[in-house]
Amino acid sequence: MSSTTVTNWPAENEPVVERSSFGTWLMTYVFARDHKIIGLQFLFSTLLWFFVGGMLAMAIRWQLAWPWQNMPIVGPMLFSGEGGQISPEFYTTLVTQHATVMIFFVIIPILAAAFGNYLIPLMIGAEDMAFPTLNMCSYWMMWPAFLLIGTSFFVPPYGAGAGWTSYPPLAALTESSPGSGMAQTLWLGGVMFVGIASMMGSVNYLTTIIQMRAPGMTMMRLPMTIWGMFVTAILQAFALPVLTAAAIMQMTDRLFGTGFYLPEMATANNSAAVSGGGQPLLWQHLFWFYSHPAVYIMILPAMGMVSDILATFSRKPLFGYRPMVLSICVIAGLGFVVWGHHMYTSGMSPVLGITFAAATVMIAVPSAVKVFNWLGTLWGGRLQLTTPMLYAIGFVSMFIIGGLSGILMASTPVDVVIHDTYYIVAHFHYVLVGAATMGIFAGIYYWYPKMFGRMMNEFWGKVHFALTFIFINGTFFPMHLLGAGNMPRRYADPYHFELFADMLPLNRFITICAFATMAAQLIFVLNFFGSLAFGRRVGRNPWNANTLEWSAPSPPGHGNFDFQPIVYRGPYEYGDPTCERDFQPQTEPSLDGKDRGLAHA
Amino acid sequence: MGKFWSLLFLCVPVLGTAMYLAGMYTSSGPLAMWFPENINPMAEEIDLLHDIILALSGVVFVATGLAIFLFMWCYECGCNKQLAKFVHGNHRVELWWTIIPTIVLVALAVYQFKVYADVRINRPMMAGADGVKGTADDVPEPASFEVMGRQFEWRIRYAGEDRLLDTPDDILGDVNELHCPTGTVMVGSLKSADVLHSFFIPALRLKNDMIPGTRQIVWFQADKIGSYEIVCAELCGWGHYKMKGRFVAEPPDQFQAYLQRLREKQFLREYVPAPPQPATDQVALDNQPTN
Numbered sequence: 001m002s003s004t005t006v007t008n009w010p011a012e013n014e015p016v017v018e019r020s021s022f023g024t025w026l027m028t029y030v031f032a033r034d035h036k037i038i039g040l041q042f043l044f045s046t047l048l049w050f051f052v053g054g055m056l057a058m059a060i061r062w063q064l065a066w067p068w069q070n071m072p073i074v075g076p077m078l079f080s081g082e083g084g085q086i087s088p089e090f091y092t093t094l095v096t097q098h099a100t101v102m103i104f105f106v107i108i109p110i111l112a113a114a115f116g117n118y119l120i121p122l123m124i125g126a127e128d129m130a131f132p133t134l135n136m137c138s139y140w141m142m143w144p145a146f147l148l149i150g151t152s153f154f155v156p157p158y159g160a161g162a163g164w165t166s167y168p169p170l171a172a173l174t175e176s177s178p179g180s181g182m183a184q185t186l187w188l189g190g191v192m193f194v195g196i197a198s199m200m201g202s203v204n205y206l207t208t209i210i211q212m213r214a215p216g217m218t219m220m221r222l223p224m225t226i227w228g229m230f231v232t233a234i235l236q237a238f239a240l241p242v243l244t245a246a247a248i249m250q251m252t253d254r255l256f257g258t259g260f261y262l263p264e265m266a267t268a269n270n271s272a273a274v275s276g277g278g279q280p281l282l283w284q285h286l287f288w289f290y291s292h293p294a295v296y297i298m299i300l301p302a303m304g305m306v307s308d309i310l311a312t313f314s315r316k317p318l319f320g321y322r323p324m325v326l327s328i329c330v331i332a333g334l335g336f337v338v339w340g341h342h343m344y345t346s347g348m349s350p351v352l353g354i355t356f357a358a359a360t361v362m363i364a365v366p367s368a369v370k371v372f373n374w375l376g377t378l379w380g381g382r383l384q385l386t387t388p389m390l391y392a393i394g395f396v397s398m399f400i401i402g403g404l405s406g407i408l409m410a411s412t413p414v415d416v417v418i419h420d421t422y423y424i425v426a427h428f429h430y431v432l433v434g435a436a437t438m439g440i441f442a443g444i445y446y447w448y449p450k451m452f453g454r455m456m457n458e459f460w461g462k463v464h465f466a467l468t469f470i471f472i473n474g475t476f477f478p479m480h481l482l483g484a485g486n487m488p489r490r491y492a493d494p495y496h497f498e499l500f501a502d503m504l505p506l507n508r509f510i511t512i513c514a515f516a517t518m519a520a521q522l523i524f525v526l527n528f529f530g531s532l533a534f535g536r537r538v539g540r541n542p543w544n545a546n547t548l549e550w551s552a553p554s555p556p557g558h559g560n561f562d563f564q565p566i567v568y569r570g571p572y573e574y575g576d577p578t579c580e581r582d583f584q585p586q587t588e589p590s591l592d593g594k595d596r597g598l599a600h601a
Numbered sequence: 602m603g604k605f606w607s608l609l610f611l612c613v614p615v616l617g618t619a620m621y622l623a624g625m626y627t628s629s630g631p632l633a634m635w636f637p638e639n640i641n642p643m644a645e646e647i648d649l650l651h652d653i654i655l656a657l658s659g660v661v662f663v664a665t666g667l668a669i670f671l672f673m674w675c676y677e678c679g680c681n682k683q684l685a686k687f688v689h690g691n692h693r694v695e696l697w698w699t700i701i702p703t704i705v706l707v708a709l710a711v712y713q714f715k716v717y718a719d720v721r722i723n724r725p726m727m728a729g730a731d732g733v734k735g736t737a738d739d740v741p742e743p744a745s746f747e748v749m750g751r752q753f754e755w756r757i758r759y760a761g762e763d764r765l766l767d768t769p770d771d772i773l774g775d776v777n778e779l780h781c782p783t784g785t786v787m788v789g790s791l792k793s794a795d796v797l798h799s800f801f802i803p804a805l806r807l808k809n810d811m812i813p814g815t816r817q818i819v820w821f822q823a824d825k826i827g828s829y830e831i832v833c834a835e836l837c838g839w840g841h842y843k844m845k846g847r848f849v850a851e852p853p854d855q856f857q858a859y860l861q862r863l864r865e866k867q868f869l870r871e872y873v874p875a876p877p878q879p880a881t882d883q884v885a886l887d888n889q890p891t892n
Contacts, residue, residue, distance in 0.1 A: 087839075088839045088840065088841075088842065088843075089839040091839075091842075092836065092838070092839055092841070095836075158839075161838075161839070162836070163836045167796075167797055167835075167836070169795065169796045169797070169813060170796040170797065170836065170837060170838060173795075173796070176752070176795060176796050176838060177796075177838040177839060178839060263812075263813050263814025263815075264814060266795075266813055266814070267794075267795060268752065268795035268796055269752065269795070276814075279814070280797060280812055280813065280814070281812065314676075314685065315678070315685045316685035316686055316687060316688070317687065317688065317689045317690075318689075319688070319689070319690050319691075320689075320690035320691075320695055321689065321690065322690070323690065323695045323699075345799060345808045345809055345810055345834075346810045346812075347809065347810045347811075347812045347815060347817050350717065350721040350722045351722060353717070353721075354714050354717060354722075357710060357713065357714075357717075358710050361706045361707075361709060361710045362703075362706065362710075364702065364706055365699060365702050365703050365706060368661075368698065368702045369695070369698060369699055369702075371665060372698045373690070373695075375665065375668050375669070375672065376690070376691075376694070378669070378672040378673070378676065379672055379676070379686070380676060380685060380686030380688070381672075381676050381681075381685045381686070382676065382678040382681050382683075382684075382685045383603070383672070383673060383676050383677045383678055383681075384678050385602065385603055385606050385673070385677060390606060393610065393669060393673065396669065397610060397613055397666065397669055400661075400662060400665050400666070401613075401617070401662065404658035404661060404662055405658070407654055407657075407658055407706075407709075408651065408654050408655065408658070411650060411651075411654060411709065411710075411713045412713055412717045412721070413644075413646070413647045413650055413713055413716040413717045413720055413721070414647060414650055414651045414654065414713075416647065416720070416721070416806060416807070416808050417636065417647060417651070417803070417806050417808065419808060419834065420799060420801075420808075420834040420835060421834070466609065469609065470609075473613060473616075473617075477616075477617055477620060478620065478632075480620075480621070480624075481620065481621075481624040481632060481634050481635075482634065484624060484634060484635050484636055485634035485635065485636075485637070486636070486637060486801075486803045486832070488801070488832055488833070488834050490836045490841060490842075491841065491842035492841075492842045493842050493843075494842065496843070496845065497830055497832065497845055498830060499637055499803060499830050499832070502631075502633075502634070503634060505631035506631045506632065506634070509631070572689070574685065575684065575685035575686075575687050576687055577684055577687055582685065
């Protein structure tokens with residue numbers, strides 16, 4: 001493959017240790033320290049939770065389209081007590097758990113942990129992560145979280161139901177809601193473990209990216225995917241400790257009678273008043289100090305992946321690499337000072353709200369710069385509309401919608417009207433389901449050949465894309481109208497209000513589109529698992545891409561590269577008219593010796 | 602196939618714009634929904650600001666959507682026989698598409714500060730010791746009513762003749778029913794008895810959380826006689842969805858008559874045993890919300 005193969009880099013540099021076969025299997029596939037296995041562990045776990053979170057969304061949509069009707073098939077099994085219909089208590093549990101699962105168990109770990117683990121060492125030319133054992137711990141720390149939050153769903157009488165935001169006093173006073181008992185304690189424990197797992201991951205990514213880049217791989221030659229992961233890791237490392245500490249504080253409020261978040265004499269449902277002395281708003285500040293950066297944690301890696309995919313299949317360099325890197329950094333930097341925009345109507349000082357509004361509106365600038373550069377990348381290319389490319393363009397299309405509706409939400413006076421209505425539901429679902437999920441699918445279709453050595457079926461991939469794209473838009477675009485009509489979120493039944501009584505037909509339409517979106521994922525599941533066995537086998541570089549991972553075998557063995565990768569240029573040298581081929585892998589020196597790369601190594 | 606995919610992406614700006622226009626301009630049908638009628642003159646600029654931002658973002662939405670469509674249509678490798686443009690970016694273009702959005706967004710930010718100051722920061726004042734309004738010793742107008750959120754209802758109190766809350770002549774209002782005179786600036790105080798609630802009257806463009814342990818001051822003016830709905834906009838437990846209240850804007854003399862009725866109910870009422878009610882009704886109310 002590469003003419004620059006450097007010797008003394010054995011493919012199997014692992015010393016052969018005699019072990020029982022079970023022990024070997026256990027250490028290779030379960031308590032794995034290889035970043036690729038850990039990445040795949042994260043990928044499979046998160047995809048499984050993706051299904052769970054999706055089914056929870058279906059239940060929510062069922063209730064909004066056919067309120068208080070018996071749920072077909074699953075209803076009688078789940079809630080025989082209510083005769084198969086969703087009770088209002090269970091509805092609050094549904095919205096809570098849907099968000100918790102999707103945010104903490106799907107989008108954050110699939111982007112930062114599954115793709116991050118798999119791709120970071122491969123794309124920077126390292127043989128593994130800096131701390132393989134810490135990496136293993138970070139995966140296994142997710143399991144207590146899976147178990148705790150999974151259990152909190154089933155604790156009688158009802159699962160945790162204070163929203164994924166877990167605002168006290170609803171979340172802190174046991175008597176305030178049926179789900180605020182044991183279930184809420186378990187939920188908080190789960191969030192703590194997620195926090196610890198992500199922190200372990202993020203320090204590992206930071207160290208790896210800073211310390212273990214291959215010779216010649218300067219920071220300004222990193223692919224955008226790695227820039228996205230790098231900045232995400234910084235966000236996680238600095239924001240997550242706050243949430244983890246805040247969750248512990250809420251735990252002690254619940255268990256040991258401390259008073260961080262409960263005001264003096266707080267009571268609910270005739271419970272005994274607590275001594276309190278705290279402030280419910282404190283939780284909101286601490287929570288959003290993490291959870292706003294979390295929004296960027298959920299989108300920056302996808303932005304990076306999409307940038308790589310767009311350049312690869314446009315067969316031309318990424319437009320404006322430096323502005324792209326800078327805008328990611330600016331988004332992350334501003335992302336730390338905008339958390340208050342979740343709290344315009346919370347009772348926080350309105351004057352403070354104005355400062356947050358100014359910072360929030362400014363985030364639209366780097367976001368717009370990114371969109372324009374993606375469009376600039378498409379302009380004048382020779383677009384190969386493969387499945388990953390379609391998903392990447394779908395990402396751009398949906399991110400535009402989610403970004404633009406964000407400007408309306410950022411404006412304080414307008415937010416007063418549309419805050420906590422379906423407008424915000426439409427907005428963040430366009431960013432998370434629209435953009436982030438499109439990015440996730442783009443990434444899976446794009447790197448699948450590297451992960452498994454086989455292609456996914458292109459035809460069914462495109463069918464999957466078309467259906468998903470149509471039905472996601474059909475689900476979330478009309479929600480803007482519901483929001484303009486002020487329909488509040490987290491309502492089990494809004495139709496008894498005169499204001500919302502005529503919204504039922506549109507909600508039915510949305511629900512049907514949501515069901516269709518879910519059904520279309522069956523194609524993905526079949527394609528994913530079918531291709532494991534029947535997919536076309538491919539070589540190292542099926543997409544003719546430049547970045548380092550495509551110089552390694554597919555799938556890469558332990559230690560990743562069978563040669564010492566040396567980086568000679570940036571990752572986006574596609575379509576150079578002076579070259580024979582329209583791509584120039586980063587590891588191949590050009591024949592005329594004009595590379596300036598090694599000087600910077 | 603390139604044409605097919607580009608047309609699919611063209612559907613996004615076309616259908617998206619059509620849906621918004623249907624929402625704004627149709628008066629019936631499943632898409633006919635838009636901001637509810639606004640009866641609060643102090644909040645008129647909110648709707649104007651919303652329309653300005655919506656128009657601007659609508660232009661960007663259509664323009665970028667069309668760009669995606671055009672680029673896919675023109676540059677799909679099946680149709681584009683030319684070499685890909687080997688460009689790494691353009692400094693001047695980058696500058697323009699950074700500076701122009703910045704200017705537009707800063708302008709929006711400054712404008713919204715002004716709007717927000719009117720509706721939320723500059724609290725209505727009344728004449729101070731000198732008895733003249735508009736002088737330096739003006740004092741904030743005290744709240745003339747109080748709404749207390751409670752799982753799952755709104756408890757109302759009005760200030761009595763001393764125009765102050767928390768005094769012995771306070772008038773207990775009807776649960777879930779807030780009355781106010783039209784054409785008058787009303788200042789209200791919000792608090793919560795248990796968990797967070799959010800006091801939301803769409804017709805007044807008024808939304809503010811109620812936080813146990815603190816008071817929130819809000820103000821508005823209702824200019825149209827009628828009965829409107831109060832909505833809870835912060836998850837407050839299992840009954841969040843049924844925390845419905847009524848906001849009645851009525852002429853000042855009727856409002857005074859209403860307060861008088863409340864006073865009489867509070868102090869002069871004789872004990873009247875409630876008529877027996879069929880037990881099933883209560884159960885039905887709790888468990889079977891209307892569809």
